[in-house]
Structures are given as structure tokens and as C-alpha cells.
Amino acid sequence: MSLANVLVVDNHAFTLATLHGALQGRGLNVxxxxxxxxxxxxxxxxxxxxxxxxxxxxVGPTGIDLAIELRNRNQSLGIIIxxxxxxxRLAGHELKGIPRGGVYLCKSDVTDVTQLVRVIQTVSRQPxxxxxxxxxVSGPTAELTDAQVEILLAVGSGATTREISxxxxxxxxxxxxxxxxxxxxLLIKKDGRFNQRVQLVQALNELRGQGLGDSNAY
Numbered sequence: 001m002s003l004a005n006v007l008v009v010d011n012h013a014f015t016l017a018t019l020h021g022a023l024q025g026r027g028l029n030v031x032x033x034x035x036x037x038x039x040x041x042x043x044x045x046x047x048x049x050x051x052x053x054x055x056x057x058x059v060g061p062t063g064i065d066l067a068i069e070l071r072n073r074n075q076s077l078g079i080i081i082x083x084x085x086x087x088x089r090l091a092g093h094e095l096k097g098i099p100r101g102g103v104y105l106c107k108s109d110v111t112d113v114t115q116l117v118r119v120i121q122t123v124s125r126q127p128x129x130x131x132x133x134x135x136x137v138s139g140p141t142a143e144l145t146d147a148q149v150e151i152l153l154a155v156g157s158g159a160t161t162r163e164i165s166x167x168x169x170x171x172x173x174x175x176x177x178x179x180x181x182x183x184x185x186l187l188i189k190k191d192g193r194f195n196q197r198v199q200l201v202q203a204l205n206e207l208r209g210q211g212l213g214d215s216n217a218y
Contacts, residue, residue, distance in 0.1 A: 004124040005029045005047065009039045009066065010054040019052065019082075022113045028120065036061040036069075043070055048077060049124040055083035056091050064088070064098055071099040078123030082107060082116075084209025087141035089149045101128035108209060141207060143185040151178055155197055156204040 006028050010016040013034065020032045031046065033039040036057055042048075051070050053063035061069070067079045079102035085091050086106050098104060103123055110116055141149065147168075154164050161179075165172045179196065188199050 003027060003029050004049040004120055005031075006120060007031055007033065007039060007042060007046075007048040007051045007070075008053075009033045009036070009051065009057065009063070011035060011056075011058045012054075015054070023052075023117065023120070026113060026117050028117070036066045039066055040069065040073075043073055047074065050078040050080060050120050052080045052082055052120065055081055055085055055088055062091065067099055067102060075128075078120075078126075079103070080105060080119060080123060082110070084108070086207045086209065087144075087149070089146065090141070090153070090204070090208050099128075101126065106209070140186045144182065148178060148182050148185070151175070152182055152200060152204055155179070155200050 006023060008016060008019050008023065008030055009032070010019065011034050016032050016034055020030050024030045031042050031048075033042055039051070039053075048070075051067060053066055055063040057063055057066065063081050063083070067081065071077050071079060079099050081088075081098060081102065081104045083091075083105070084107045086108075088104070101123065103119060105116075105119065144152070151164060151168075154167070159167075161172050161175050165175045168175070179200070182200065183190070183196065186200075186203050188196075188203060190196075
């Protein structure tokens, strides 16, 4: 296997160190950055084959914003977004599309480092691939509209039905109907023993990957 030069970016120190060690242990040349600014500084001084980026980098640019900037600087750069978010819209950002040929990976789908290395090698050889557009919404949220995602996020932040109705300029009954449709699309069964909002928050946390171990696969 030819060595690939990989830039890993994650704002969580433990995850960053784990990925760096695991990939370097497989013979890849790896440099790590904990922010978009650090990543761009590294990219000025070194040419990378692949950028492995977390989606949520804290305050400031997202991983997709960084991917676009890095690809503009290096057209041969392979892009991988590795995140706990099943649906990038759940990060609460207005997201642009991943650069052509980019891969969106959910951490819970990565079973071991060998699988991740295979993806790195693939995008290293074909950074822009043959795909014109990368699809990165999978699972139950693929059926949710952007408006429904916004309402789900509002529920997750603790907003009441009245608060949501005022924000969106609709009646409270309309919000309740939208919540019922969201439950249907997320396969949340109506059960009088369980509060609907509690179920929605639990579903949101699962889809965000909260509670999942970041390092188990590595």
C-alpha cells in the first residue's frame, strides 16, 4: 500500500489523538489540527492527499466549509467528512455540499480502522471520483424536510409549542401537526405512556450520535 499524506481535523483532543495514532500505526503520514485555522496553516506548508474532517468544529467554519476551502487550494485533495451526525442538518448549521467526490461517513458505521484506511486509499486515488454530487443524508431523517429538521432542533433546545409557533408564524395546532408528522417519519409510535417531546429529544440525541463512543472503532 502506497503511503498517503493525511490531514486529520477534529476539535476534540482525544478523538484527534486517537485517529492520528490509529492511522499512523497503519503506515499513513498523518498531521493533525484541532481547528480550521490550524488546518489551513498546515495546508500552506504541506500537500495532502486526503483531508479527514469532523463536521462540527465548534465556533466558526464547519468541516464542510473547511473542505471547500482546502479543495480550492488543492484540486487533487480527497475529502472525507467523519462525524457522529447521521444527518448534517442536525448540526444546526446552514451547510453547503461536500466538494465533488467527497465521502460522508457516520462514525457509528465505521467498525474498525482498516475500513477507514480503505476509504482513505480510495479517495486518495480518485479525489473527485465520477460523482457530480455527494449524498450524505441517510436513515430516517432522509424523509424530513428542512423545516421539519428545524422544528426537531427547536424541540431539542427546549422550545415550547407556543415558542415554535411564534418563530414560524403558524398556529400552535399547526406545530402539533408537524410534530406528529416528524414522529411518523422517525418511526416514533404514539404511546400514551410516553411523552412525545421526550421521545423526540431521545431520537434527536441518537441521530446526533450523542452517547456513542468516538474511539471504539479505532
